[in-house]
Amino acid sequence: MPEQDFFERVYLVCRMIPYGKITTYGDVARAIGSPGAARMVGWALNKSTALDPPVPAHRVLNRMGMLSGKKAFGNPMLMQELLEQEGHIIKDDAVVEFHNVLWQPDNISL
DNA sequence: CACTTGACGTCGT
DNA sequence: GACGACGCCAAGT
Numbered sequence: 001m002p003e004q005d006f007f008e009r010v011y012l013v014c015r016m017i018p019y020g021k022i023t024t025y026g027d028v029a030r031a032i033g034s035p036g037a038a039r040m041v042g043w044a045l046n047k048s049t050a051l052d053p054p055v056p057a058h059r060v061l062n063r064m065g066m067l068s069g070k071k072a073f074g075n076p077m078l079m080q081e082l083l084e085q086e087g088h089i090i091k092d093d094a095v096v097e098f099h100n101v102l103w104q105p106d107n108i109s110l
Numbered sequence: 111c112a113c114t115t116g117a118c119g120t121c122g123t
Numbered sequence: 124g125a126c127g128a129c130g131c132c133a134a135g136t
Binding site for chain 3: 006007029034035036037038039040043
Binding site for chain 2: 024025026029035036037038039040041042043044045046057060061062063067068069070071072079
């Protein structure tokens, strides 16, 4: 589906993230065919909080595994709570061994 | 209508 | 290897 909006693609990829796994903005941006547009991924996810069905934005972190957008969840602690709820360990606003649970988008039909 | 900012990442110094 | 600058695209001011 090449003619999907940038935001739509972001939402699509994010909804592909399996339970208990996380991905990065850069990987998502690269997966949708716009490498380097990681900022837009975050912008799209910010707007996605009020979407239906909701997008698991808490599973998307930056390259260093930090909870960069926790502020956008209304309650900054909500993102951490959600991640912990999925079995992740959060320390200093970052997922411990996040690289271990990192999930990268497979062949996405662009 | 032009400039700044924003859930980031990569390249150059 | 730390720090700075640019790029990405959209939205807010």
